[in-house]
Amino acid sequence: MGSALAAPLVLSACDIDPPAREVEPQGSTATPEPPEDAAVVAAVVASLARAISVLEAASLSVPTLGQRLEPVGAAHAAHLEVLAGAVPDADLPTPAPPTVAPRILRALNAVRRSETRLLREVRDGCLDASSGDLARVLASIAASTAQHTAALSTEVT
Template sequence: MPRRPLTRRTTVGSALCAPLVLAGCDIDPPVRDGGTSAAPAPPPDAELVAGVVGSLVRAQSVLEAATSSAPALGARLAAIGEAHAAHLDLLAGAVPGSGLPSAAPPKVPPRVDRALGAVRRSEQRLLREAREACAVAASGDLARVLASIAASTAQHSAALAGAPTGATPVEASP
């Protein structure tokens, strides 16, 4: 399956997300009073961003496990993997000093229908977590980025829900 071209929506979304990266990082370090050695406080949404990054890493690991166990899904899941990678690239640099977490590779059954079900459940979980994070973000820019991630994940979830699996569809868990 040929790769999809870069769309206007993706380009505009990326441009709108750029302020998050800049807002999350201090370009100029804060002025210290009296030579105190206390570390500066992390940005207000640092923990929230770290949680969403962890959710994206977990969802990415499910995609990789599904493609490994059921190679026939590789082309079908490629766009979702690319979207997760773009979201990770955007959010990973937003909090200074934080690294990209790792996720233990989940076990995904080798049958296409079961592997697709695992991906559906994973995407639903990511969607739920992105929506919750969007609602509690202190930064308006971050809330917009998280809303964009939630919208992207919702689109992928809808596409997966309508995708035939060759067997009885597996429902996503709440």
């Protein structure tokens, strides 16, 4: 899963295909800045790890939520798998397990807040990325996060 993009991210830490800055008139010969995306990837990896820890804590506090939260957890695990290869092992975050109240509505609200924060952070990463390929991956992660958050909001509690 994700091998098509994981490889370039691993090999070059996003030294791929930087887009032209802003919309340029035809014939423009502006040279893009060198990409420096390691910090962007590290920040998104940390955000994903934090969001996954919230999902795990919510599932532990309210076991009946486990099945409902499994799809978003699986999606974030896949997102993390694609990006984590670009971060040195020493920099992989291990967030402290958050405390989630053992009540279904409070746990769901904690997850929604966490996912909303993740969406904002991934969007920021997408906009900051020098690499067009990385920006595209982060945009897809943002879209996935928005979908899962919408699904959680519309499902009957």
